[in-house]
Amino acid sequence: MGAAARWWASRVAGAAFVLWAVATLTFFAIRLIPGDPAEAILGGPGSQASDEALAAVRAEYGLDQPIAVQYVRQLGRLAVGDLGTSYSLREDVAALLGAQLPGTLLLAVLALAVAWLLALALATWSTRGGRVSAAVGSGLEVIAAALPHFWIAIVLILVFSTGLGWFPPISTPGVAGLVLPVVTLAIPLAGFLGQVMRESLLDALEAPFTVSARARGESEAGVRQVHVLRHAALPAVSLSGWAFGFLVSGAVVVETIFARPGLGRTLLNAVTLRDIPLVLGVVLVVAAAYIVVTLLTDAAQRLLDPRTRAA
Incomplete structure (x- = not known):
């Protein structure tokens, strides 16, 4: 083998x-x-x-x-793949999960993408602007990581829905109904990923391969884009499996606050009603999705880092 x-x-x-x-x-x-x-x-x-x-x-x-x-x-x-029948809804659990899974997956994937963009932008800015920007960036990352989802959701609703009227206070069909739930999920995760990326960026900027690239005459922008960013992304890629689980657990709060259909809201109702088949079905589907994402991140890490393939 x-x-x-x-x-x-x-x-x-x-x-x-x-x-x-x-x-x-x-x-x-x-x-x-x-x-x-x-x-x-x-x-x-x-x-x-x-x-x-x-x-x-x-x-x-x-x-x-x-x-x-x-x-x-x-x-x-x-x-044998039989998830049973929901006690409370009298419907096949597999059919119920099939209807709720796409909404939660869409929310989690979009939040992960937004968190990556926010973390990368903050980490890049904080490592370019000197000590002041580094201190500010580090503080923003810590604050973002510590904010609870329910507090972020309430603030976003008060500011962008009640105050400015830009987005609906509950999740409606279309892009506008996704903005506030996605941002609510993405902000704490961006804080965690930003801390990891910033430390990796700082290490990569002082690494021997970066010094060699500068000695060959490559520009600072080229060094960052070709060498530094890929090295800095490795720890964040390895954390993406954990990040997906973090997002799904946060979806329980976010889907409830924004009245958005999904696995998180379904799980909360099932636990309240002691609906054992539905609880087991939701948890197993989430665990399977977590496993798939973890496998994909492991494979991506093997592609990005030749050292893991050699090991």
Whole structure:
């Protein structure tokens, strides 16, 4: 087996383990939430379901079995791709996720792209303008990274929706409805990526290959574009998998505030209603998307950095 085949085999095995671990932790975590799943299936505590109806539902869904039996049955269904039926919505979980996934993926991808652009622009500016710009850039990065999503969303709505009237306060179809949610997600991530990029830029500017490029007569702009930026992007590329997970977790808050359909809002409602199949489905889809993005970033890092291919 070649090195590339071994690399992919190890990644696939790791992905399978991650999906199993996520399914296991989610299954038992949702069981720790106070309440009766059978009651949730019948409409929640306000349904005033009779004992006979609760017993019938427990028998129908296998909730009267020991927790270990329920866990094994759930894993068996997941292994063949059966995500089950939502308790609260009475719809196929796979169909529900198929309808909600594109909106969340679009939001996360756009936010990642905006965060990259903001981080790159801030890191480049802060390393070019001397000590003052470096201090200002570093401060902006720390502040941006520390801001919570809900606070950013409220400020953006007050300024650009209520005050200026430029964008709608809730997410509407079209480009205008995406601007505020995307910027809300992108700002904290841009702070994290900006710190990493700035440190990498500073290291690359003093590296031997940069000194050699200047000695060959290359301009400062050419040195930065050809040599420095690619080197500085490597740590940020390796963080993009983590960044995607960060964005999806932030989407729970952003989609709720901006009333935007998506996996984050669906997950929040499912947890509230103790909808076990829907919670498991959302978490597994997010974990699978995270794994795919991580594999892509690993592959991109191998292309950008020949040292990783040699290793």
